[in-house]
Amino acid sequence: MKPCTIGRMTVERHREIVTRFAPSPTGHLHVGGARTALFNWAFARKRGGTFVLRIEDTDVARSSVQSTLGILEDMRWLGLDWDEGPSLPSARDADESLFDPETQKGEHGPYFQSERGHLYREALDRLLESGRAYKCFKTAEELDALRKKARAEGKAYQYDPTDALSMSRQEVARREAAGEPFVIRFRMPDRDIVVDDLILGQVRIKRNELEDFVIVKSSRAGGGPTFHFANVVDDAAMGITHVLRAQEHLMNTPKHVALFEALDIAPPRYAHMPLIFNSDGSKMSKRDKAKAARAAARQAGLKEVPGIDQPLFDEFMAKKNDDLLVAAAIAAKLELTLPEIDVFDFRRSGYLPWTLLNYLSLLGWSPGNDIERFGLDFLVEHFDLSRVGKANARFDRAKLLAFNTDAIAELDAATFQRMLSEHLRAFHPEYDQLRGEVERFALFAESYRPRSRTLEEPAINGRFFVIEDSALVYDAKAVRKVLLKYDGRGLALLGPLHDALAAHEPWEADSLEKAIADFAADRGVNLGDVAQPLRVAVSGGTVSPPINHTLVILGKGSTLARIKLAMDRAPAMGE
RNA sequence: GACCCCUUCGUCUAGCCUGGUCCAGGACAUCAGGUUUUCAUCCUGAAAACACGGGUUCGAAUCCCGUAGGGGUCGCCA
Numbered sequence: 200m201k202p203c204t205i206g207r208m209t210v211e212r213h214r215e216i217v218t219r220f221a222p223s224p225t226g227h228l229h230v231g232g233a234r235t236a237l238f239n240w241a242f243a244r245k246r247g248g249t250f251v252l253r254i255e256d257t258d259v260a261r262s263s264v265q266s267t268l269g270i271l272e273d274m275r276w277l278g279l280d281w282d283e284g285p286s287l288p289s290a291r292d293a294d295e296s297l298f299d300p301e302t303q304k305g306e307h308g309p310y311f312q313s314e315r316g317h318l319y320r321e322a323l324d325r326l327l328e329s330g331r332a333y334k335c336f337k338t339a340e341e342l343d344a345l346r347k348k349a350r351a352e353g354k355a356y357q358y359d360p361t362d363a364l365s366m367s368r369q370e371v372a373r374r375e376a377a378g379e380p381f382v383i384r385f386r387m388p389d390r391d392i393v394v395d396d397l398i399l400g401q402v403r404i405k406r407n408e409l410e411d412f413v414i415v416k417s418s419r420a421g422g423g424p425t426f427h428f429a430n431v432v433d434d435a436a437m438g439i440t441h442v443l444r445a446q447e448h449l450m451n452t453p454k455h456v457a458l459f460e461a462l463d464i465a466p467p468r469y470a471h472m473p474l475i476f477n478s479d480g481s482k483m484s485k486r487d488k489a490k491a492a493r494a495a496a497r498q499a500g501l502k503e504v505p506g507i508d509q510p511l512f513d514e515f516m517a518k519k520n521d522d523l524l525v526a527a528a529i530a531a532k533l534e535l536t537l538p539e540i541d542v543f544d545f546r547r548s549g550y551l552p553w554t555l556l557n558y559l560s561l562l563g564w565s566p567g568n569d570i571e572r573f574g575l576d577f578l579v580e581h582f583d584l585s586r587v588g589k590a591n592a593r594f595d596r597a598k599l600l601a602f603n604t605d606a607i608a609e610l611d612a613a614t615f616q617r618m619l620s621e622h623l624r625a626f627h628p629e630y631d632q633l634r635g636e637v638e639r640f641a642l643f644a645e646s647y648r649p650r651s652r653t654l655e656e657p658a659i660n661g662r663f664f665v666i667e668d669s670a671l672v673y674d675a676k677a678v679r680k681v682l683l684k685y686d687g688r689g690l691a692l693l694g695p696l697h698d699a700l701a702a703h704e705p706w707e708a709d710s711l712e713k714a715i716a717d718f719a720a721d722r723g724v725n726l727g728d729v730a731q732p733l734r735v736a737v738s739g740g741t742v743s744p745p746i747n748h749t750l751v752i753l754g755k756g757s758t759l760a761r762i763k764l765a766m767d768r769a770p771a772m773g774e
Numbered sequence: 775g776a777c778c779c780c781u782u783c784g785u786c787u788a789g790c791c792u793g794g795u796c797c798a799g800g801a802c803a804u805c806a807g808g809u810u811u812u813c814a815u816c817c818u819g820a821a822a823a824c825a826c827g828g829g830u831u832c833g834a835a836u837c838c839c840g841u842a843g844g845g846g847u848c849g850c851c852a
Binding site for chain 2: 255382407410416420445565570571589598715731
């Protein structure tokens, strides 16, 4: 690859592989983006190359620092480290105030496009000088009308450069001086363009399918470089050798290749990956969350939701907007989990980062044998573009969950406890106190470890452990089935059980198990006939860790208090 | 609509390049049993696919052509 000179920068990275992940900071990191990042990362790591992270914030209106931070944090959580790019604050918690865009690693920065204007300007000058770029005064409205007209006539629309190209220098200068807005377009070469894709093979795009596209927006739209232009200039300036991106970019590639050639720089190799869809074949988008929330709200007959202005809510329900804040508020109110779309969603739902990555790697890639469960080290060792498929894939949450179940089963006690604690700290402040009680929390974690498929499940299922005794809510169905059925056989056991337990010491798992078993044996009933009523009495429902562990985590005081509470409330809960 | 990409069990895929060992293998899901004091696990088994049509060949999931279906793109968004 010959050296590239843009600005004062000369990039010469001999035979080294350089890949990049270049998200635009307009929201959270999407799983599709995560897979793109993963493949670029794995490809670079496998070949001993460099992985660059570049923030494409050319769309000033939609980009934000919070999004940038969120994406960096998601990348960090996933364990995808980059060799060059912005630095993440070292704090465990991403704190916006600690984030300094000036801090970065690598020598090809800045890694924010918003700070690379001089490079685009210089490249533009070169194109303007060589006649490969020209000014066009057609407004967006005019072009829109032309597109509509072509469509109405059933014809394919394509930009016609005749007017702009035939305009005299004087005329251009006059209109420019008069302050008329214009865009700058790239003059496509007069020939077909062949993209030699590492996954798809050769793809030929005919000259008449290609049009002179905009590389610099008009002053009305901020006057900055378009994605195509900034992307190419940066890939050149950063010495990117391989561009791995989603197939939706395939039709952009001829433009990019032509741009590289016009700048007299060898283009990188391209590899277009298949897309990821929902299990029903629809596009995985933020709208899914809005859709799910709307459906749930409708079913629950929700007419308003705390924290959201009524007009906004009404519009949301009328499908006038897909505001995620409204969706989140509905989800919180109805206690439902919205479909996970972003990396952060999966994190909040309690998936392990390497499990998500493992699953994601299988969407479009396969190691070629029957091995499916593996970690990043395996991926780095075996990843290869030749084994990336061409067909789109559907995201199957059930399979991800199965992977996560196994991954959690493989964690040792200490690791699970640490990860659970971290998860609860981030998403469930109601567990703060329990987390602080070392021994009790260790037992809590150890009780849930073998029965959790995600880090979120202990938080949901164990909630009865962290509420006031008096706040315990009894599930009517459970009370009827376990305590009241058969003439209150279960309920009748609670009194003597209370007394037996009140007299029991010490309050620890083994002796409690024995005590409960003895209690059952004395009455000639099965262990389950005692355990279930006791479980309902102390937890409010039929599901909890083994009963002896449940009692130890709860403590003697709460156990006895709750048994009394059950004896008190259950009789009134019949039909 | 035009251009481009794709097509193996419900889903993700192995096999395809280098035709026979494939009446197609694995995983998840499903169904049926079993273990377990609840739950979550776990164990055993079953059902389940080469989109269709033509061609090449002794022989095609594998090569070629066509058809159908799916997807992507067609922005001063990235």
